Amino acid sequence: MNNTMPNEISLEALIAGDRAEFARLVDEYSSPIYRLGLRMLGNPQDAEDVLQNTFINALTHIQNFEGRSSLATWLYRIASNEALMLIRKKRPEVNLDDVEGGDEAEDLKPAQFVDWSGLPENELLSGEGKNFLDEAIHTLPESLRLVFLLRDVEGLSIKETADALNLSETNVKTRLLRARVYLREKLSVYYGERLPVRSENE
Amino acid sequence: MSEHPHKNCRELLGSLSSYIDGDLSPELCEELEKHLAGCTDCQVVLNTTKRTIDLVHSPLEKPDLPDEVRERLFKRLNLDSYLTPKPK
Numbered sequence A: 001m002n003n004t005m006p007n008e009i010s011l012e013a014l015i016a017g018d019r020a021e022f023a024r025l026v027d028e029y030s031s032p033i034y035r036l037g038l039r040m041l042g043n044p045q046d047a048e049d050v051l052q053n054t055f056i057n058a059l060t061h062i063q064n065f066e067g068r069s070s071l072a073t074w075l076y077r078i079a080s081n082e083a084l085m086l087i088r089k090k091r092p093e094v095n096l097d098d099v100e101g102g103d104e105a106e107d108l109k110p111a112q113f114v115d116w117s118g119l120p121e122n123e124l125l126s127g128e129g130k131n132f133l134d135e136a137i138h139t140l141p142e143s144l145r146l147v148f149l150l151r152d153v154e155g156l157s158i159k160e161t162a163d164a165l166n167l168s169e170t171n172v173k174t175r176l177l178r179a180r181v182y183l184r185e186k187l188s189v190y191y192g193e194r195l196p197v198r199s200e201n202e
Numbered sequence B: 001m002s003e004h005p006h007k008n009c010r011e012l013l014g015s016l017s018s019y020i021d022g023d024l025s026p027e028l029c030e031e032l033e034k035h036l037a038g039c040t041d042c043q044v045v046l047n048t049t050k051r052t053i054d055l056v057h058s059p060l061e062k063p064d065l066p067d068e069v070r071e072r073l074f075k076r077l078n079l080d081s082y083l084t085p086k087p088k
Helices: A011-015 A019-041 A044-064 A071-090 A127-138 A142-153 A158-165 A169-192 A197-201 B009-020 B026-037 B040-057 B067-076
Strands: none
Touching: A011 A019, A011 A044, A019 A044, A019 A071, A019 A142, A019 B067, A044 A071, A044 B067, A071 A142, A071 A158, A127 A142, A127 A169, A127 B040, A142 A158, A142 A169, A142 B040, A158 A169, A169 B009, A169 B040, B009 B026, B009 B040, B026 B040
16 A cells, blocks of 8 residues: 555645645545535535535634644534534524433334345445435434434544544444434335345245 | 344344444454344344445445536635646
């Protein structure tokens, strides 16, 4: 493996106000941030607002970036806050912290035991299957969805997710577990119905 | 819908995520794997949870930014002059 990363963004150049470097930063992270906005808000217009506000904010505050987290984590933090602010504004009734309470064991009790894990990906993510998955992700409560998107869709570590969302690592793990279990249940109902009949007797 | 039959499966579920992420202590791992070996339902829960995570990782689930959105973003940031064709 190469030790030098040709695409690495130079923080010094960003802080010095190098516009070309900022443009590279935008290109590097605009896709994942747009996706995050799309998944959190559910429509392209709001996703674009989240995207634009994130980079306007980043451009304004890059001088204050202290490097305690990575640039990526810092951007995800700004984007997450932008998304949550927009959700609060549009739907003030949504409880964004609703995760600590409740009976964990009850929440996590699985009810679906059909093993659809052997179905090929092109079948699972065929047009209809993909829509179902997207819809299932969208029905996750916001507080779980954000953790799930950062960790499982965008691939941040538990620590990075915790840093980006200003949560403890334990809290991230709890939310992640709930999100994964919730989605697994939903997908099991859907894909279970699509399993070939022979599998039932195997 | 059937209820999960085994009581100690609850413990597995509590550690499921950490186990999948390779973030569980060796002792707990061993305990969990011992349980898994004898519990088909838990094996299914584990396999399908892993598969759920695989699916959301899929490139199909990660569309790129539409060109016109990128263009408007660059303009909004006054970065028009850097609006070169998209890298890659």
